[in-house]
Amino acid sequence: MEVIVTLPQSALPIGPQGIFDVARELGVSEDHVEPYGRNKAKIDLAALARPASGAGRLVLVSAINPTPAGEGKTTTSIGLAMGMRRLGKRAVLCLREPSLGPVFGVKGGGTGGGRATLVPADDINLHFTGxxxxxxxxxxxxxxxxxxxxxxxxxxxxxxxxxxxxxxxxxxxxxxxxxxxxxxxxxxxxxxxxxxxxxxxxxxxxxxxxxxxxxxxxxxxxxxxxxxxxxxxxxxxxxxxxxxxxxxxxxxxLRDAIKPNLVQTDEGGPALVHAGPFANIAHGCSSVVATRLGLLSGDYVITEAGFGFDLGGEKFLDIKCRTMGVFPRVLVLVATLRALKMHGGAPVKRAAEPDEKALEAGLAHLDKHLDSAVFFGLPVVVAINVFPNDTQEELALVDAAMKRRGVRAVRCEGFMRGGEGALELAEAVATAADATDGAPPAPRFTYELAEPLRDKITKIARTIYGADGVTFTAAAERDARRIEELGHGGVPICMAKTQLSLSDEPTLVGRPTNFQVTVREIRLSAGAGFAVALTGDMMTMPGLPREPSALRVKLLPTGKIRGLMQND
Missing domain, CATH: 3.30.1510.10 (Domain 2, N(10)-formyltetrahydrofolate synthetase)
Structure with a gap:
């Protein structure tokens, strides 16, 4: 058996490493590393059989509902992992694989941004390990x-x-x-x-x-x-x-596809990037096996759930955590001043301009997600993903609002400064997670599995979205009866809902009130072990925008690819 010799965290290099060095930092034997080229690898599932070498504190990164102004949840997650590593913490990053649909559609690549990125970004955003x-x-x-x-x-x-x-x-x-x-x-x-x-x-x-x-x-x-x-x-x-x-x-x-993928941050820290279900039409979490490997290896496992806390966050807790038998120690909620102002009514073209009135109105949206975090019993750190033209006055306004709620807000400059720009966030998250060692948050879920499907859906809509109730079409009623008759009524619910609003209507930003959620169809995913409730106009096959990101993608003579990321 190979003896794994690791450097002290304080002596680790800041910059990309060889993939075997990254595996060694993760605590994985070379016998369990299957290289895919020079800078990415599969990890054999046999690595999950070894004893735990880390404290395994799970940190969930989620966000407010996305807007065209951007939130930067993945960038913040990567920056947080970089910052923890710079502090000498054993941190493991667990993210989803990007899909080619968004890469060539509206969103662009899914490997972070600025100086808070994964490498090799081109590979991860394209075919990766297949x-x-x-x-x-x-x-x-x-x-x-x-x-x-x-x-x-x-x-x-x-x-x-x-x-x-x-x-x-x-x-x-x-x-x-x-x-x-x-x-x-x-x-x-x-x-x-x-x-x-x-x-x-x-x-x-x-x-x-x-x-x-x-x-x-x-x-x-x-x-x-x-x-x-x-x-x-x-x-x-x-x-x-x-x-x-x-x-x-x-x-x-799927023999190889089930094995987690190992890559690294641009500063050299281990990142397990595996599986890629969307959060608006699927359950929005990276793989169970990658998360288990991270929990075995790291003191802090930083993982994100797709889109806002109402979608990816709820499904992470009610589906993935329930399946795995784990629960996060702390929740990081990512927001930007621009996105908050859009939730306060500012148009996207003016979201970068100072507008304290719109910002104050948009804080009601963040407040609803904080209420949901209280429901789940999770300690929260609000991460403000800072843009260069953010004003100190508006940043202070958010700080004061969070202080009144008893929540710590921390500014993160991972995009501009990498791990150095996320040190304060890393300290805050580590402190919050460490404080739970004596009494970790007890698992709490939105509904009990034994409840009828319609009741489970209604509880999600009322508790997490703030809806008055749910309207089920005749087709959805038939679907629910059929699923329960087949003996699958005890499965969790995977809501398919717009990511742009707490409601099922994309234009209702902020914190909507006095609304109903309409469920038009319920599909059984018996293998996954959940039922998908489709609301509004949600499609399981998205379309390209008028000007897709594919128009900007080009292979350069150097072999590098330009245009995979937004603003590239």
Whole structure:
């Protein structure tokens, strides 16, 4: 057995390291490192069998609801990890993998910004280690086998054959392409298949992505894949991936994809970047296996949940933490003055200008997320992601408002200064996390699993969004009854809701009141182990904007790629 010799944290270099050095800092033996080139690697799941070497304090980074002005949650997460490392803390970063849809769409890359970035950024934002491609392929293998069974009218014992009109399993593609939301397959000759209506979801919304993110290992992965419900038979019975015989081959395709990816921050600290479910249409968290590896290795595990605390944060707690049996020590809520002013009514073109009236109004939005944090019993540090033209007067206004609430607000300049610009935030978060060692926050959830699906959805809407209640369409009512009749009523809820508002209406910024949330459809994700409640106009296949980020992406003669990140 290899003896891992690590440098004291205070002696660690500030700057990118060789990938084996990064693994050594993480406490992972070279025997468990599978290099993908020079500066990224897979970590064998055998590394999870070793004894814990860190205190494993889990830090959840979330944010206010996003606006076009930007919040910088990933940049702040990376800066926080850099700052902790500079303080001599053993910090491990756990983030999601970027999807090519947003990279070439509105958002651009997902590797931070400025001096708070991951490396190799180009690789991570593009094909990385091939995980998302493998997930797309596994998803579409099941699609092909479903259509093959329809073509040959295969009978599945007492259940009978698949009813082509009742197939609910679509196809997946890692790209924003609105033209694929509704398609017809099987056109042409009789030999070309059974004609039926179908759809494409973006891979980040695929149930296979959610399964990879939540599986504990290969055996659990195959069990979950086998539970996927692809539709109904002619007798009305549910047909699963196990019935079709696809689960084992799908697992084989995902052999490497389930292993966490190791990269590093631009200052050399370890970052586990693995799985990429969206938070507005999926559960928005990085993988369970990456988080477990981080908890084994680090004293502080910094992980983010997608979009605002009402989406990614709630799902992180109610789905992922409940599944893993863990709970955060502290919550970091990221905000910017610009975004707060937009939630206070300022237009995006004027959000960077001083406007104390809009800022004060926007603080009500932050206040709702703080109320939700109190509900979950989590200590909070508010991180203000500072822009160069932020005024001291407005920053002081936020400080005073947070002080009145008994919450510490800390300014973070990770974008401009890397880890040095996040030292104060790192100290505040470490202090808050350390203070829980004697009595960590007890797990608390928005609902009990045994409650009816409609009641669970209503509790999320009232408690986390501030809604008066929920309106269920007739179709959603039927969906709920069907899921409960199939014996899956005890699953958690994954809300598919706009990220731009606490409500299900994107234009309602700030802290909306006197509103109802409308649920139009509920989909069972039996393999992932949750039910997806679709609200408003949420689509599981996004579209590109009028001027997609792809227009700015270019391969340079040096081999570098320009335009993957916003403002690049």
């Amino acid at each position: 995980d998302i491609h493998a997930i797309s392929t596994a998803h579409n293998l099941l699609s092909a086998m479903v259509d093959n069974a329809c073509h040959f009218n295969t009978s599945f014992g007492d259940k009978g054959a698949i009813d082509p009109r009742q197939v609910t399993w679509g196809r997946a593609l890692d790209m924003n392409d609105r033209a694929l939301r509704n398609v017809v397959v099987g056109l042409g000759r009789k030999a070309d298949g059974v004609p039926r209506q179908d759809r494409f979801d973006i891979t980040a919304a695929s149930e296979v992505m959610a399964i990879v993110a939540l599986a504990e290992g290969p055996e659990d992965l195959e069990r979950r894949l086998g539970r996927i419900v692809i539709g109904q038979s002619t007798s009305g019975a549910p047909i699963t991936a196990a019935d079709v015989g696809a689960a084992s081959a799908m697992t084989a395709l």
